[in-house]
Each structure stands twice: as structure tokens, then as C-alpha cells.
Amino acid sequence: xxxxxxxxxxxxxxxxxxxxxxxxxxxxxxxxxxxxxxxxxxxxxxxxxxxxxxxxxxxxxxxxxxxxxxxxxxxxxxxxxxxxxxxxxxxxxxxxxxxxxxxxxxxxxxxxxxxxxxxxxxxxxxxxxxxxxxxxxxxxxxxxxxxxxxxxxxxxxxxxxxxxxxxxxxxxxxxxxxxxxxxxxxxxxxxxxxxxxxxxxxxxxxxxxxxxxxxxxxxxxxxxxxxxxxxxxxxxxxxxxxxxxxxxxxxxxxxxxxxxxxxxxxxxxxxxxxxxxxxxxxxxxxxxxxxxxxxxxxxxxxxxxxx
Amino acid sequence: xxxxxxxxxxxxxxxxxxxxxxxxxxxxxxxxxxxxxxxxxxxxxxxxxxxxxxxxxxxxxxxxxxxxxxxxxxxxxxxxxxxxxxxxxxxxxxxxxxxxxxxxxxxxxxxxxxxxxxxxxxxxxxxxxxxxxxxxxxxxxxxxxxxxxxxxxxxxxxxxxxxxxxxxxxxxxxxxxxxxxxxxxxxxxxxxxxxxxxxxxxxxxxxxxxxxxxxxxxxxxxxxxxxxxxxxxxxxxxxxxxxxxxxxxxxxxxxxxxxxxxxxxxxxxxxxxxxxxxxxxxxxxxxxxxxxxxxxxxxxxxxxxxxx
Numbered sequence: 360x361x362x363x364x365x366x367x368x369x370x371x372x373x374x375x376x377x378x379x380x381x382x383x384x385x386x387x388x389x390x391x392x393x394x395x396x397x398x399x400x401x402x403x404x405x406x407x408x409x410x411x412x413x414x415x416x417x418x419x420x421x422x423x424x425x426x427x428x429x430x431x432x433x434x435x436x437x438x439x440x441x442x443x444x445x446x447x448x449x450x451x452x453x454x455x456x457x458x459x460x461x462x463x464x465x466x467x468x469x470x471x472x473x474x475x476x477x478x479x480x481x482x483x484x485x486x487x488x489x490x491x492x493x494x495x496x497x498x499x500x501x502x503x504x505x506x507x508x509x510x511x512x513x514x515x516x517x518x519x520x521x522x523x524x525x526x527x528x529x530x531x532x533x534x535x536x537x538x539x540x541x542x543x544x545x546x547x548x549x550x551x552x553x554x555x556x557x558x559x560x561x562x563x564x565x566x567x568x569x570x571x572x573x574x575x576x577x578x579x580x581x582x583x584x585x586x587x588x589x590x591x592x593x594x595x596x597x598x599x600x601x602x603x604x605x606x607x608x609x610x611x612x613x614x615x616x617x618x619x620x621x622x623x624x625x626x627x628x629x630x631x632x633x634x635x636x637x638x639x640x641x642x643x644x645x646x647x648x649x650x651x652x653x654x655x656x657x658x659x660x661x662x663x664x665x666x
Numbered sequence: 667x668x669x670x671x672x673x674x675x676x677x678x679x680x681x682x683x684x685x686x687x688x689x690x691x692x693x694x695x696x697x698x699x700x701x702x703x704x705x706x707x708x709x710x711x712x713x714x715x716x717x718x719x720x721x722x723x724x725x726x727x728x729x730x731x732x733x734x735x736x737x738x739x740x741x742x743x744x745x746x747x748x749x750x751x752x753x754x755x756x757x758x759x760x761x762x763x764x765x766x767x768x769x770x771x772x773x774x775x776x777x778x779x780x781x782x783x784x785x786x787x788x789x790x791x792x793x794x795x796x797x798x799x800x801x802x803x804x805x806x807x808x809x810x811x812x813x814x815x816x817x818x819x820x821x822x823x824x825x826x827x828x829x830x831x832x833x834x835x836x837x838x839x840x841x842x843x844x845x846x847x848x849x850x851x852x853x854x855x856x857x858x859x860x861x862x863x864x865x866x867x868x869x870x871x872x873x874x875x876x877x878x879x880x881x882x883x884x885x886x887x888x889x890x891x892x893x894x895x896x897x898x899x900x901x902x903x904x905x906x907x908x909x910x911x912x913x914x915x916x917x918x919x920x921x922x923x924x925x926x927x928x929x930x931x932x933x934x935x936x937x938x939x940x941x942x943x944x945x946x947x948x949x950x951x952x953x954x955x956x957x958x959x960x961x962x963x964x965x966x967x968x969x970x971x972x973x974x
Contacts, residue, residue, distance in 0.1 A: 646818070
């Protein structure tokens with residue numbers, strides 16, 4: 360087990376380095392610097408500014424400085440647009456918000472998705488099954504940028520129950536719509552995967568044995584069927600996590616929640632490279648760590664799996 | 667002693683019948699597909715959507731970039747969808763004909779979806795087939811690269827690329843293509859591993875056919891079934907992907923538009939009661955995605971021997 364974890368880590372670290380270097384090379388090759396504007400600055404001023412941000416140094420020195428800064432101190436450097444704050448300030452401000460509604464969306468998607476899938480599989484070909492399948496098919500065509508306007512239309516404009524945007528320190532009524540919009544399509548996918556996986560498991564011999572012993576259904580499901588059922592769901596969690604963290608960009612823009620997605624898009628329009636890079640690397644790190652956890656969980660649940 | 671005439675004719679008939687009964691894999695798949703009602707209806711709907719995108723412009727009364735200045739400020743009651751004014755879908759918030767814009771947006775979304783899926787499928791299949799065919803260390807290295815690339819959140823890298831190299835449809839295609847071939851490569855590799863041990867590949871190897879030719883002529887054609895299924899399921903994902911980027915305003919740029927951009931515009935004005943501005947693009951978006959998913963499912967049932 361320990362050597363397995365070590366080997367996974369050995370892959371994760373180069374991946375991270377590739378990500379950092381890739382984003383830096385992309386940024387470096389950008390035509391025009393961040394300080395080129397409509398009204399050109401005097402060359403001396405420009406040279407001064409570039410010296411301040413270390414942009415006058417040769418490429419290899421810049422990249423080494425950046426990578427060392429990121430790796431040793433989690434320092435993503437200064438923002439090119441907001442003179443008075445660093446990328447770390449931006450992340451510190453936006454990340455807790457993203458983390459809060461991201462966490463809830465994940466919890467909702469997994470719990471609702473798995474329960475819906477299990478219920479549908481146990482009651483196969485009943486109204487419950489059809490309802491669950493119907494929901495999961497319908498939700499498939501409702502990605503977050505479609506869900507968000509629809510929710511806003513219904514709950515804010517027509518019913519007037521929920522505020523149309525903002526954060527207010529994460530009060531529950533500001534949290535509901537972002538969480539629903541973000542989790543719906545993943546909830547649907549998880550429900551579909553769980554359903555088909557559970558149906559497959561219920562047809563296996565060991566479940567028949569358990570039932571033949573006279574175990575109550577509840578116990579058969581929880582003790583015997585759940586573990587193998589959850590494996591395909593677990594391997595979907597990695598992509599779902601990436602999807603949600605990407606979707607948070609839409610949520611931040613649409614509901615003005617003030618998470619990192621909002622900064623990301625603003626910086627994309629302002630050509631604020633250091634912020635974009637910082638957020639890309641942060642998100643990449645999270646993804647890689649998450650995949651690592653999923654892989655370890657996978658190996659723990661199913662001892663047959665070894666990479 | 668001699669077989670009578672009727673018997674001879676009977677044999678002939680039987681032979682003809684036997685000839686008629688010969689069915690290829692594809693004919694089998696076709697029958698199975700057309701037995702699936704949801705898939706057939708979705709296919710018809712897809713053809714209708716494609717027809718709308720291709721020929722809808724003929725019926726439009728206005729150019730898609732024509733701004734009707736007489737409507738500015740009175741969009742709420744003059745810009746509503748109506749046959750009389752010629753704005754069948756109403757106008758957008760800038761006084762442009764939404765029918766013409768929806769036609770254009772649907773066309774671009776479909777194009778991005780199909781081209782993106784095509785790029786992904788070609789690159790992914792060749793990569794996966796190569797890795798699977800050579801096997802061993804080459805395979806290990808190639809698939810490890812895929813693993814590494816898969817754990818990078820590419821939407822962010824793509825946005826970074828769009829910012830740095832400018833926003834253009836070409837960059838969008840490139841970015842989407844770059845991201846989406848990874849899954850295809852894994853699938854193609856898995857299939858190749860089973861195909862490469864079949865006799866016909868052994869024969870090809872024994873007769874000294876060049877490996878590149880074996881991959882292109884013998885392995886890739888046998889991957890075709892699963893590739894087609896996956897490509898159909900990839901198209902809606904590509905459309906969603908493009909709409910996502912366009913929704914943020916980073917994708918297709920004015921005066922061109924896509925369904926995602928139109929949904930974004932519509933969602934900004936729905937609070938004033940201009941529901942048609944979001945309803946029509948949303949309708950076409952949902953119908954297209956739905957239809958592609960069902961056609962893809964139908965094709966999978968028809969072509970994938972595992973699920974039978």
C-alpha cells in the first residue's frame with residue numbers, strides 16, 4: 360500500500376511541474392507585455408517597471424525564479440493589474456468562497472446521485488426507476504450555464520424566493536442556487552453510473568448467496584452490494600471534480616459570488632497573466648491531489664487494483 | 667432418377683434466398699439502430715436542426731448583423747417575435763434579428779461540435795492504435811503521457827491560451843481538439859490490444875507488411891464501430907464545451923455568434939421580460955444536445971457487441 364502511494368506521488372509531482380512550466384511558457388510567449396497600453400509608456404519607465412517585476416531577466420532565470428517561488432513559498436508573484444495586491448491576495452480572497460459552494464455541490468451531487476441510483480436499481484422498472492432515469496437524462500442536457508439562468512428565472516424573477524446573486528459570507532439562501540446549478544449534471548451522471556453498476560452487482564452470485572442465506576434486503580445492499588457498486592462511481596469522481604471546478608467559473612460570473620472564477624475571467628479580459636497562471640496552477644494542483652486521493656481510495660476498496 | 671424440374675428450381679430459389687440472407691455487420695447494426703425509436707426520432711430531429719442551420723438563412727428577413735435602430739428603446743413591445751414584422755424569433759437587445767442570429771449560432775455550434783469531435787477522433791484513434799499495437803515500453807510511455815495530460819484542468823489552460831494568442835475560432839478548435847483526444851486514445855488502445863492478436867494481423871505481420879500500414883489498413887478499420895459511437899457522443903460534449911467558453915465571452919466573437927453566446931445574451935435580458943431572447947437559443951441548444959445523446963446511445967446499442 361505504502362509503495363503504491365509513493366509511486367502515485369512520483370507521478371503526481373512531475374505532472375505538477377509540467378503544468379507550472381507549461382503555463383509559464385505560454386505566458387512568456389505572449390505577444391506584447393502586460394504593460395503595453397494604448398498610450399505607450401516612456402521607455403525608461405517601462406524598463407523600470409519591468410525591472411521591478413523581474414521581466415528584464417533572461418527566460419531561464421525568470422522561470423527558475425517563478426518555479427522556486429511557487430514550490431518553496433507558494434508565492435505566485437504580484438498581480439500585473441492590481442498594483443497593490445499579489446496573486447496570493449486574490450486567491451486568499453476568492454478561494455474560500457469557491458471552496459464553500461464547491462464542497463456543498465460535491466456533497467449534494469454524490470449523496471443525491473448515489474441514493475437516486477441505488478433506489479432506482481433496487482426498484483427497477485417501477486415509477487421510481489423511471490423518474491430517476493428521466494431526471495438523469497434530462498439533467499444531462501442542463502450544464503451549469505443553462506441551469507444558472509433557468510434557476511435565476513424561476514426562483515428569483517418569478518417566485519422571488521432567493522437572492523439573484525452575491526455571497527454575504529455564504530448564508531444559506533445565497534448558497535442554494537450556485538450549489539444546485541453546479542451539481543445538477545454531475546448528480547445525474549452519478550445517478551446513472553450508480554444505477555447501472557448496482558444492477559450489475561445485484562445479478563452476481565455472491566448477492567444471490569447472501570439473499571439465499573436469508574439476509575434482509577437492507578443488509579444485502581449495505582454490507583455486500585454497496586462496495587463493488589461504488590467503484591465505478593469513484594472513478595468518475597475525478598472528472599466530476601475537474602468539471603465542477605471549471606464550472607465554478609460560470610457560477611462566479613453568473614451569481615457574482617466572488618470566487619476565484621470571477622477573478623480568473625476578469626484577468627483573462629485584462630491580460631493579467633500572473634493571476635491567470637496562479638489560478639491555473641492552483642486548480643491543477645487541487646485536481647492532481649484529488650485524483651491521488653481517489654486512486655488511493657480505489658486501491659483501498661478494491662485490493663485487486665494495482666497500477 | 668433425374669431430379670425433377672421443380673426440385674432444381676427449388677434449389678435455385680434456396681440459393682437466391684441464401685444470398686439475400688447474407689448480412690454484414692453494418693447491415694445488422696442498421697436494423698438494430700432503426701428498431702430504436704428514440705434514436706430514430708432524434709436522428710430526424712438532428713437532420714431538422716442541421717437543415718435549420720443550413721437553409722434557415724433563406725427564410726430570414728434580415729441580415730444577422732443588421733441593427734434595426736428604430737427598435738432601440740422599444741424592444742419590449744416592438745421586438746417581440748412576430749410573423750408580421752419578419753422577426754420570427756423577435757430581436758436581440760441590440761435590435762438584430764434573432765432568427766438570423768439563431769440560424770448562425772446553431773450553425774457555428776454544430777460546426778465546432780463536429781470539427782472538434784473529428785480532430786479528437788482522428789488524433790486519439792491514431793495515437794491509441796499506435797500505442798496499443800507497439801505495446802511494451804512504447805505503450806507505457808505513451809499512455810503515461812495521456813494520464814499526465816488528463817489530470818490537468820484543460821479549460822483553464824485553454825482560457826490561458828485564448829488570452830495569450832487572441833480569441834479566434836481557430837484557437838478554439840485547436841484547444842478543444844487538444845483536450846478531447848485523450849479519452850479516445852484510451853478507448854482505441856484498449857480495442858487495439860484485443861485486435862492485434864487476431865489471425866489477420868498475424869498474417870499481415872508474417873507477410874512483412876509495414877507496421878504503419880498494418881495500423882492504418884488493418885487495425886483502424888476494425889476500430890471504426892467504437893470510434894463512430896464515441897464520436898457521436900463527443901459532439902454534444904464539444905458543443906457544451908464551446909458554449910461554455912462563449913458563455914464567458916471568450917469564445918466566438920461578434921458579429922459571429924454561437925448558441926452559448928446567445929444564451930448568455932438572453933440570460934442578461936430575461937429580467938426585463940424579454941424571455942424570447944433566451945428561449946429560442948436555449949430550445950435549439952437543448953434539442954441538439956438531447957438528439958446527439960440519443961443517437962449516440964442508439965449507435966452504441968447497435969454497434970457495440972459488448973452490450974448485446
